[in-house]
Amino acid sequence: MKRKKIVVENKYGIHARVAAAIVKEASKFSSKIYLEREDNNLRANCKSILGLLALGASKGTVLNLEVEGEDEERAFNAMRELLEGLSKDA
Amino acid sequence: MRRVFEGIPLSPGKASGKAVLMATFVGKEQAGAFADEVEKFFKALSSAKKELEALKSRISRTYKREVLDIIELYLMFMEDPAFTEYVVEKLREGVSAADAIKFFFKDYEEKILNVNDKYLRERAKDIRYVRKFLLAKLSDVGVDWDTVARRGEILVVTFISPVDVVNVAEKGIKGIVVEKGSETSHASILARSMGIPMVKLPDATEVLNNGDVVLVDGDRGVVVDPQKEDLTTVVEVAEEHEKEPIPVDLYVNIDFPEEAKVVSKVGAKGVGIFRTEYMYLTSSNWPTEEEQVGYLRRMLRYLDDNISVNVRIADLGGDKIPIYAEYMRDLISYRGIRFFMAEEDLFRTHVRAILKAFEGRQLRLLIPMVSDPYEVRWVKGVVEEELFCLDKRPSELVYGAMLETPAGVVEAKRIASEVDFVSVGTNDLVSLLYGIDRECELPEYLEPPNNLVLIEALRYLVRSVGPDKITLCGEVARNPKYLPYILKAGVKKLSVNPAFVPKIRKWLRGYGKGQTA
The missing domain is CATH 1.10.274.10 (PtsI, HPr-binding domain)
Incomplete structure (x- = not known):
């Protein structure tokens, strides 16, 4: 399993469009991919848009990305790149 | 044992049979296999x-x-x-x-x-x-209406949508008891035009049981285990429309093509409103141009060329949203003509169908919920563009505006200058003037003679538009409480549900003779 701490830095947090992008990316892999809030341990399956929205991750939220499965190496890199890339956008 | 429940009449007539309570609408749903x-x-x-x-x-x-x-x-x-x-x-x-x-x-x-x-x-x-x-x-x-209709003839529900009134009627339900609704709700209007008795009984689903033998008396209420005397129907003679003059011209509001049959039967002058929205509401998808042409022609079959028909552009939005357009409830919360202003493609299809269906005869095109002259000009722009591309076209085209918002009343003069005729829709006007939901009854202190705001608005409209150009369409037209005031305001044309034409005619004769004001 691979883990990494990520801070949500974009202005509106994980809002609908961002969540949709995460789901689309995560769904390309067979690995289990989760985001977990560090403050309250709420956990979301990155293939579930509703789960991601229910995280309520606004700007500044600290999340742990967790990837586990056969293609975890590729999935982890792709997800990390996506999530860190988000920070630059609004 | 015979039990009588007083209810609020929503649609007249009598129907009896076994009661069927709809679980789908009442509390928790029963799961199937x-x-x-x-x-x-x-x-x-x-x-x-x-x-x-x-x-x-x-x-x-x-x-x-x-x-x-x-x-x-x-x-x-x-x-x-x-x-x-x-x-x-x-x-x-x-x-x-x-x-x-x-x-x-x-x-x-x-x-x-x-x-x-x-x-x-x-x-x-x-x-x-x-x-x-x-x-x-x-x-x-x-909802398998076939199964429902097999289990009984009288539907008992908390609430029914306009679309479902049509659904159940088609399946053979003879009468409806609802817990919520009012005379002016679209479901009631539909029940009346389909000839299905409907009564409002606030605790219907509590006091009635599946399988009860009940009588729905659309003028009174519900009778459980009715006796012979309850069932005898007084046959309303619709025939007595002799040529005795009455002070107004009567037109009918119709919702379905087949209803056009009644125009000559009740002796009305023409169709005050043909509500085309039910074409959308009873379809399972946006009706195509051909489907719309067919639907409109079905109505015209019953009407001679010389009978005037005001075809109203579909008044969609509000509680009249087709099931296949539920998503619009929020994306577009407009009603009346504004719905189509936001959906121009759908509107063009609608317009083309109307123009084609009225090939060779006069088309009186009524625009719903007009609040500003711009809306009329917008419609005219689209219609004229479509007309330009068609070879099948009406012999004559006149426009009408439906005034049913306070803004429309205030702007009446300017709007009327853009159109040939004006219809006052009192169902919505009452609701918007008094800030009361269409599903609610107006309390007595807001009705004539206690409160005359609606009547004042009518008087103002007649003055601004001219009495010959104006028709009043709405449930108040058949309410004896309102009728004398409506006439005094100068209204000369009324358009009502066909079921009430004989009653109003009878009443107006009396009015001419005895109770002149």
Whole structure:
């Protein structure tokens, strides 16, 4: 399993469009991919848009990305790149 | 044992039979067999998705990116793997598909409402729409009206939508008892035009049971275990329309093509409003141009060329949203002509169909809910463009505006200068003037003679537009409390539900003789 701490830095947090992008990316892999809030341990399956929205991750939220499965190496890199890339956008 | 329940009459007539209570609308839904529920669920889900996909391709030309994003988000909600997984698990536990959908989305709605960020919380709204949309789809595939109609003849429900009035009537339900609704609600208007007695009984689903033999008396209420004397119907003689003059011209409002038959039967001068929205509401998809032409021609078959017909552009929006357009309830919350102003493609199809259907005869095109002259000019612009491309066209084209908002009343003069005739829709006007829901009755102190605001508005309209140009359409026209005041305000043309023409005629004769004011 691979883990990494990520801070949500974009202005509106994980809002609908961002969540949709995460789901689309995560769904390309067979690995289990989760985001977990560090403050309250709420956990979301990155293939579930509703789960991601229910995280309520606004700007500044600290999340742990967790990837586990056969293609975890590729999935982890792709997800990390996506999530860190988000920070630059609004 | 004979029991009588006084109710509020919504649609006249008598019908009796076995009562059937609709579980779907009353509290928790009864789950069917597992396999049936699974099938129901996936059918609803795929029909919902198909519809959104179709919508997406249709609007991609006319709407901004934001609207497409919303539709894509809705699709993603429906495709969320957690959703189907949860529902199937619940169905296995014996929960109904409807409840499973409700539980799932309500849970997320609540979670998102608890999020500590105002912007992110906004999405709870979208989850609510998807839930409602799916439930609507489910009841579309789920309510088997055939089965309902086999179990009884009198439908007892908490609430019924206009579309379902048509559905149940087609399946042979003879009478309806509702807990909620009013005379002016669209469901009541439809029940009346379909000749189905309907009564409002606030605790109907409590006091009536499945299988009770009941009589729905559309003028009074409900009788359980009716006796012979309850069942004898007084046959209303509609024949007595001799040429004795009455002080107004009577027209009829009709909702379905076949109703046009009654125009000559009741001796009306013509059709005051042909409400085309039911063409949309009873269809399972946006009706095509050909379907619309066929529908309109079916009505015209019953009407000689010299009978005037005011065809009203479909008044969609509000509580008149077709089931396949549920998504619009929020994207476009407009009503009347403004609905089509936001949906120009749909409007052009509608206009072309009307123009074609009226080939060779006069077309009196009535525009619903006009609040500003600009709306009339917009319609004219579109109509004239479409007319230009057609070779089949009406012999004459005149425009009318429906004034039924306070803004329309205030602007009456300017609006009237753009049109040939004006119809005053009092159902909406009353609701908007007094700030009262269409589903509610007006309290007595707001009715004549206690309160005359509506009458003042009519007087103002007659003065601004001219008495010959104006027709009053609405339920107040058949209310003896209002009628003398309406006449005193100078109104000379009334358009009412055909069922009330003989009554009004009778009343007006009396008015001419005795009770002149």
